[in-house]
Amino acid sequence: xxxxxxxxxxxxxxxxxxxxxxxxxxxxxxxxxxxxxxxxxxxxxxxxxxxxxxxxxxxxxxxxxxxxxxxxxxxxxxxxxxxxxxxxxxxxxxxxxxxxxxxxxxxxxxxxxxxxxxxxxxxxxxxxxxxxxxxxxxxxxxxxxxxxxxxxxxxxxxxxxxxxxxxxxxxxxxxxxxxxxxxxxxxxxxxxxxxxxxxxxxxxxxxxxxxxxxxxxxxxxxxxxxxxxxxxxxxxxxxxxxxxxxxxxxxxxxxxxxxxxxxxxxxxxxxxxxxxxxxxxxxxxxxxxxxxxxxxxxxxxxxxxxxxxxxxxxxxxxxxxx
Ligand SMILES: [Mg+2]
Numbered sequence: 001x002x003x004x005x006x007x008x009x010x011x012x013x014x015x016x017x018x019x020x021x022x023x024x025x026x027x028x029x030x031x032x033x034x035x036x037x038x039x040x041x042x043x044x045x046x047x048x049x050x051x052x053x054x055x056x057x058x059x060x061x062x063x064x065x066x067x068x069x070x071x072x073x074x075x076x077x078x079x080x081x082x083x084x085x086x087x088x089x090x091x092x093x094x095x096x097x098x099x100x101x102x103x104x105x106x107x108x109x110x111x112x113x114x115x116x117x118x119x120x121x122x123x124x125x126x127x128x129x130x131x132x133x134x135x136x137x138x139x140x141x142x143x144x145x146x147x148x149x150x151x152x153x154x155x156x157x158x159x160x161x162x163x164x165x166x167x168x169x170x171x172x173x174x175x176x177x178x179x180x181x182x183x184x185x186x187x188x189x190x191x192x193x194x195x196x197x198x199x200x201x202x203x204x205x206x207x208x209x210x211x212x213x214x215x216x217x218x219x220x221x222x223x224x225x226x227x228x229x230x231x232x233x234x235x236x237x238x239x240x241x242x243x244x245x246x247x248x249x250x251x252x253x254x255x256x257x258x259x260x261x262x263x264x265x266x267x268x269x270x271x272x273x274x275x276x277x278x279x280x281x282x283x284x285x286x287x288x289x290x291x292x293x294x295x296x297x298x299x300x301x302x303x304x305x306x307x308x309x310x311x312x313x314x315x316x317x318x319x320x321x322x
Contacts, residue, residue: 001095002081010081021086031086038079045072100229107232111244117214120266122206123255123279124242126217128271129196129290129310130203131234134162136193140184162292190219191230195238202310203240209317211266212243216254218275221247252278269313280304288313 021027046052048069050062084094127133138155141147147155154171163169167177206213215235221228228245235242248254251270255262267286268279279287280301289299289306290313298306307313 001098002091004091007081007085007091010078011085014082014085027086031083034079034083034086038076038083041072041075041079045069045076048072100226100233103236104229104232107245115212115243117212117243117261117263119210119212120264121214121262122209122211122266123214123216123268123284124203124206125268125270125272125275125290126215126219126231127193128162128292129269130199130215130240131190131193132196133193134159134165134292136189137165137184139194140189140192141180144183185220185224185227188226188230188233190227191233191237193234196310198310198314200238200240202314203242205314205317206266207241209266213241214244214246214262215242216246216248216251216268218249218251218272219247220249222249250278251275252282255279255282267313267317269310276304288316 018030021030048065049072050056050064051058124130138159141155142152151171154169158165158169167174170177170180172180203213217231219227219231221231228247231245235245246254246258248257265284267288268284269288269290270276270279271290271292273289276287276289276299280303285303287304289304290310291306291308295306305316307316
């Protein structure tokens with residue numbers, strides 16, 4: 001995206017101007033200073049383009065010095081590039097991030113501006129229903145660290161029983177678990193998860209049943225906005241067309257906040273008993289509980305239907321009126 005020659009030129013000039021910061025405190029000070037420089041350049045741009053000013057007449061087109069406006073925009077670019085370099089990023093990093101962010105902006109635009117939910121909605125959870133979080137996470141752990149035989153045994157057990165992964169089930173301390181999660185969330189791993197069996201077919205099926213497909217996930221998108229990009233990328237990669245991606249740590253509260261946008265809910269699918277409960281409390285007529293492990297006690301509520309695959313849901317939905 002950015003010509004490496006330009007990138008290198010800026011880096012070389014910065015290095016000539018001042019020694020590279022050695023301590024974290026020096027780096028912080030320099031980053032703040034450059035951010036202020038960039039903001040100053042923005043003001044200079046507004047001034048040079050003659051588009052701003054309390055006493056300016058903005059109703060007629062002035063004579064603009066475009067040569068100078070371009071210089072001001074380049075100054076912003078120079079500071080911006082310097083900031084990228086101070087953060088330790090490469091032109092390739094910024095190029096990748098550009099394309100990911102673009103996909104998100106486009107998806108959001110379509111979802112928020114162009115798609116109005118006019119059909120009954122199929123509410124579908126993401127991890128454990130469409131995306132195989134457990135398999136992806138465990139594969140990633142094996143690839144990134146060499147687990148001790150004991151840890152490997154634990155991982156295999158989690159893989160088999162599909163219990164929730166946390167510090168306890170993984171046998172690590174809370175700070176270690178935090179660090180592992182942080183790395184998983186910040187290195188694009190949600191974009192790499194494998195699909196659950198029949199996920200693509202299921203999304204297509206919902207569309208053919210005349211539904212709008214709304215994915216509702218509890219991925220921590222508030223703390224990690226980049227996960228939204230990874231999620232959009234994942235749907236594109238697996239050629240699944242979804243109408244909205246909604247996020248919320250509490251799915252009933254999320255639904256309540258967008259109630260005016262939902263004409264009708266056909267059904268909801270989730271694998272987590274907390275969300276099954278929330279969908280039920282919200283009043284969803286059919287809540288499919290995708291169970292991965294054994295179920296000791298079946299739910300008492302008749303609206304909650306336990307299934308062990310997406311195929312089973314397709315089958316039940318197809319024969320619902322018979
Ligand atoms: Mg889930």
